[in-house]
Amino acid sequence: MNQEFDNDESLIESFVRRLSAKYDRRYWLECAKKGQPLDALWQELGKAGFLGAMAPEEYGGSGVSLTRLALLMEQLANNGMPPLMLVVSMMGAVAIAKHGTEEQKRRYLPRLADGSERFCFAITEPDAGSNSFRIRSLARRDGDEYVLNGQKVFISGVDQAEHMLVVARTIAADAAADKREGMSLFVVDTNAAGLTAHRMDTQILMPEGQFQLFFDDVRVPRENLVGKEGKAMHAMFDALNPERITAAAMGVGIGRYALSKAVEYARTRKVFNTPIGAHQGLAHPMAIAKTELELASLMAHRAAEMFDAGGDAGMYANMAKYAAGEAAVKSVDLAIQVHGGSGFMGETDVITLWPLARLMRTAPVSREMILNYIGEHVLGLPRSY
Ligand SMILES: Cc1cc2nc3c(=O)[nH]c(=O)nc-3n(C[C@H](O)[C@H](O)[C@H](O)COP(=O)(O)OP(=O)(O)OC[C@H]3O[C@@H](n4cnc5c(N)ncnc54)[C@H](O)[C@@H]3O)c2cc1C
Known part of the structure; x- marks a missing residue:
């Protein structure tokens, strides 16, 4: 348990005040203009335990609650330096902590918690949009691997993340008896063979860019499936x-x-x-x-x-x-x-x-x-x- 931030929200306020003496709005804007990650700030957040908020303590987690994490985000944004990556990377930790295998928890959570790895999250597709069940990315089983094909749009922070949590179908939408069936979740390396990422021209000043992704026969080891096949909902x-x-x-x-x-x-x-x-x-x-x-x-x-x-x-x-x-x-x-x-x-x-x-x-x-x-x-x- 990270005692420092467990009880008092004013402690988070003073932590961010101390932090923003080093990493202020100017630092954030410089990274945003260059499209660079907030690496130095990220390492500080890792050291203070905030990146391990969603991981159990036995996997390097800090015991910092979501309440404290949200307060931290609020305080950082109050000072003009919101890290969107904190939102997307945390989603990887939540999914793996709750639904991952023992091996996945040991492999990913400690490195997410100490800031040495980041996740991005890929669900949005050009044709499906807000209707996520209609995604077309398809993962087909082939022995000990899945073969992933499809595309995604607007995925934030692909260039800053080592891994991506990808939502794909293992049963095509029109072949599923119930649209909620056949959705699966995979951890994919952002530099996997067959995956190409193109920066999109989103006109938003922030350190995290958006990417269009093409999965062309990307081979994903079976052990990278998070939760049960077809039950990712x-x-x-x-x-x-x-x-x-x-x-x-x-x-x-x-x-x-x-x-x-x-x-x-x-x-x-x-x-x-x-x-x-x-x-x-x-x-x-x-x-x-x-x-x-x-x-x-x-x-x-x-x-x-x-x-x-x-x-x-x-x-x-x-x-x-x-x-x-x-x-x-x-x-x-x-x-x-x-x-x-x-x-x-x-x-x-x-x-x-x-x-x-x-x-x-x-x-x-x-x-x-x-x-x-x-x-x-x-x-x-x-x-x-
Ligand atoms: C800067 C940026 C970062 C993003 N980062 C990520 C990311 O990291 N990962 C990721 O997976 N996605 C990401 N997204 C995608 C984002 O989640 C979607 O853009 C958003 O959910 C809307 O989907 P859409 O763009 O397909 O719009 P559409 O679904 O095409 O919707 C268009 C409009 O129609 C409205 N609409 C649609 N259906 C209905 C309905 N039933 N009732 C009423 N109104 C409706 C919508 O509200 C919207 O106003 C990002 C987007 C942006 C712009």
Whole structure:
């Protein structure tokens, strides 16, 4: 158990304050502009135990809870340096810790925990989109191996990760009696023979790029299957709530960072007799943005606590992700407005946040698919699709 971060969230705050003296927004922006990984920051997070949050202690895990991990993400993003890789790599740890074999746990978890290896997560395909069950990537058994063919799009951090958790079908969608059957999960080396990765032209300033992937007869050893063949649905869903919760924490932090810049500017900028922040036309939207960010933060904490307690975090995780995405978009838009024309200057560093904040409405799950979940699973409404 990592005692240092077990009890007090202010300890995480001071840890991030100490960290950001060395690795600040400027460091993050430099890595983002060059498309480079946040390696030095990553190693520090590993040393402090945050990368081992989802791994049991006997496999090098730290015992840091998801609640603490989400707080860490929130604090890093509050300071303008959110690591998306923390969200995607953690999903590998969750799936392997819960569904992996003993050998997989020993092989991957300690290195994920100490920061020497990273995972990315590949599910999205061009034709299937939000309808993940319709993916076409197919893994065919051939002796002690699977032969993987298909393609993926928008996969983040492929160039930074040693391994990729790939969702593929072992029964084609139209041959499965039930669409949930035949989904399988594999650990694939990012430099496996037959796998090619092309950087996509996503216009988002962040250290993690997106990649289109082609799997052309990629041979995956049978021991890399995570969980049971054709039964990956549970492993996938187990990783989705922590993904949504940490993404929500990231959205809250991005919004807070933007809002803090807006407030600072509004307190000092005078164009008539008073600082612009005295005008309620700006002050009230800022007060509303602050309120909505704090509400989203509370919901993310609630979701993380529910996950840590072993309960069903689905409703809270989805609501947190929705609320954080909306609050981040509003806050960054407002920060641009408060800065007037300066809001469009790179040096002001608010327009730079817009694509990333806007992404929070689309990925890792779109606001519409979240609302579909709440409509169907929380309110019990019939589904349209
Ligand atoms: C920067 C970035 C990083 C990403 N990283 C990863 C990653 O690491 N790994 C990965 O696997 N994927 C990743 N993704 C993919 C991301 O999860 C998807 O883009 C997202 O889930 C939406 O899927 P789509 O793009 O296919 O849109 P579509 O599914 O085509 O949807 C288009 C629009 O239609 C709406 N829509 C679709 N169906 C319905 C419905 N039933 N009801 C109402 N509205 C609907 C959607 O909400 C959306 O607004 C990333 C995407 C981006 C942009």
